[in-house]
Amino acid sequence: MTDASLQDAPIPTTAYEPGMGDYFALMKPRVMSLVVFTGLVGLLVSPVAVHPFIGFVAILCIAVGAGASGALNMWWDADIDALMKRTARRPIPAGKVAPGEALGIGLGLSGFSVVLLWLATNALAAGLLAFTIFFYAVVYSMWLKRSTPQNIVIGGAAGAFPPMIGWAVATGSITIESVLMFGLIFMWTPPHFWALALFVKTDYGDAGVPMLTETHGRDSTRKHVLIYTLLLVPVALGLAFTSIGGPVYLTVALVMNAWFLKGAYDIWKRDDAAAEADSYAVEKGVFKVSLYYLFAHFVALLVDAALRLNVGAV
Amino acid sequence: MVIKVEHELHQRRKGRNTGVGLLLLGLIGIVFGLTVVKVLQLGDITEFEKFDHVARPQIIPEEGATE
Numbered sequence: 001m002t003d004a005s006l007q008d009a010p011i012p013t014t015a016y017e018p019g020m021g022d023y024f025a026l027m028k029p030r031v032m033s034l035v036v037f038t039g040l041v042g043l044l045v046s047p048v049a050v051h052p053f054i055g056f057v058a059i060l061c062i063a064v065g066a067g068a069s070g071a072l073n074m075w076w077d078a079d080i081d082a083l084m085k086r087t088a089r090r091p092i093p094a095g096k097v098a099p100g101e102a103l104g105i106g107l108g109l110s111g112f113s114v115v116l117l118w119l120a121t122n123a124l125a126a127g128l129l130a131f132t133i134f135f136y137a138v139v140y141s142m143w144l145k146r147s148t149p150q151n152i153v154i155g156g157a158a159g160a161f162p163p164m165i166g167w168a169v170a171t172g173s174i175t176i177e178s179v180l181m182f183g184l185i186f187m188w189t190p191p192h193f194w195a196l197a198l199f200v201k202t203d204y205g206d207a208g209v210p211m212l213t214e215t216h217g218r219d220s221t222r223k224h225v226l227i228y229t230l231l232l233v234p235v236a237l238g239l240a241f242t243s244i245g246g247p248v249y250l251t252v253a254l255v256m257n258a259w260f261l262k263g264a265y266d267i268w269k270r271d272d273a274a275a276e277a278d279s280y281a282v283e284k285g286v287f288k289v290s291l292y293y294l295f296a297h298f299v300a301l302l303v304d305a306a307l308r309l310n311v312g313a314v
Numbered sequence: 315m316v317i318k319v320e321h322e323l324h325q326r327r328k329g330r331n332t333g334v335g336l337l338l339l340g341l342i343g344i345v346f347g348l349t350v351v352k353v354l355q356l357g358d359i360t361e362f363e364k365f366d367h368v369a370r371p372q373i374i375p376e377e378g379a380t381e
Contacts, residue, residue: 017327017330019329019330019333020329020330020333053347053351054348057347057348060344119348120348
């Protein structure tokens with residue numbers, strides 16, 4: 001027995017002491033902001049009123065669940081993240097956070113967010129959140145990302161679930177409205193991402209990640225942008241004719257889909273020589289439109305919901 | 315032996331420890347808030363009595379009983 005205290009024991013000093021900011025960066029805050037926005041819209045446009053505090057906790061759980069899947073993705077992809085410029089400064093390849101810590105945070109927050117969402121709302125919403133985390137971490141990160149150039153198509157589903165979860169929080173069900181909100185993000189992801197891939201030089205190839213631009217060529221990618229945009233249009237317009245659609249959404253959807261479709265057609269019509277001549281102006285323009293596209297659709301859904309509320313109150 | 319009240323490690327990890335403390339306080343706030351909201355949503359207090367895991371025959375309506 002000794003009375004030697006901890007004060008005397010040498011405590012190993014590491015080169016870097018991770019702070020809360022480093023752990024927060026594991027959760028991909030920018031992705032979380034999109035998840036919070038679309039999840040909130042799914043919750044607010046539903047016909048069932050939710051207590052504001054329960055709504056707040058539900059959105060927090062969706063955000064934390066998304067962050068947890070981001071941490072699991074960073075844990076699994078640490079080897080390839082280190083090889084690519086865009087991702088080399090992420091906390092694990094930068095040596096700021098140990099891989100085991102990221103795994104622990106990812107698993108811990110996954111369990112926490114799913115259980116809390118279940119307690120606060122219902123089993124369906126919690127089950128959808130658990131499936132989303134599983135889908136992003138296992139189906140996309142561990143399986144599809146390194147094996148198929150269609151990775152972004154199927155993996156995009158993970159980003160499409162939040163409005164469906166928000167809807168399930170309020171209604172406890174899955175309906176045509178929530179399926180179409182899911183479909184809107186799901187079908188929007190490929191043309192949005194491939195428009196970016198056409199003008200940004202990526203090093204996915206160096207990391208062994210198959211991307212459509214490299215496996216099938218850039219002309220094929222241009223064709224894919226047009227095809228997926230054509231498939232997106234009926235989903236976006238169809239939402240206007242459900243219970244959550246309205247005149248504002250229909251107007252916005254008509255304008256934005258015509259704009260996006262024109263851009264996708266222009267991308268398909270030209271080749272890389274023409275694109276290089278104007279520094280990929282069309283591709284950059286379509287990518288920018290795609291950002292406005294999704295935001296405008298979900299804001300329009302909110303505006304129509306607010307209008308319905310006002311009409312109901314009069 | 316000189317008594318050191320605080321090790322250098324405590325200072326180095328102050329930000330992280332404060333962050334964890336605030337997260338735990340937030341968690342307490344969330345669980346407390348949820349409890350208050352859920353109980354208030356029950357409306358009738360006898361509904362709350364159903365959660366005490368003890369058989370309470372007096373809150374089960376008798377068959378054929380009239381109000």
